[in-house]
Amino acid sequence: MPAAPLSQQEIEDRxxxxxGWSLEGDRITCTYRLHSHFAALGLxxxxxxxxxxxxxxxxxxxxxxxxxxxxxxxxxxxxxTENDLKLAVRVAAIADGHGVR
Numbered sequence: 001m002p003a004a005p006l007s008q009q010e011i012e013d014r015x016x017x018x019x020g021w022s023l024e025g026d027r028i029t030c031t032y033r034l035h036s037h038f039a040a041l042g043l044x045x046x047x048x049x050x051x052x053x054x055x056x057x058x059x060x061x062x063x064x065x066x067x068x069x070x071x072x073x074x075x076x077x078x079x080x081t082e083n084d085l086k087l088a089v090r091v092a093a094i095a096d097g098h099g100v101r
Contacts (some may be wrong), residue, residue, distance in 0.1 A: 003073050003081035005101075011080050018092050023064045024070070028084055030091070031068040043067045043098040050090045058082045 006014075011028065015021050021030040034040045044062045047069065051057045056069035069091060073081040 002076040004044045005079040027072045032100045039099045
């Protein structure tokens with residue numbers, strides 16, 4: 001059974017605890033700026049491991065010194081669900097350890 005969609009108010013309330021994350025259309029997004037390409041690569045690998053653990057995957061983009069995520073839940077009709085916020089919380093928790101600026 002697919003996860004239930006969250007209301008816009010629920011999403012905005014929860015994003016208040018996740019600096020840098022925002023609601024853009026039907027997705028939550030964040031871009032982390034790091035001190036080097038190698039640090040960005042390390043964060044990307046760590047995020048990929050979390051996504052595999054949760055079996056929930058974002059669109060993940062590696063730039064020179066940036067890592068961008070954009071996520072919603074496809075099997076719930078491409079809307080934001082609790083699964084997306086769980087992923088965002090986990091990513092936010094590890095981002096500082098990778099030299100995020």
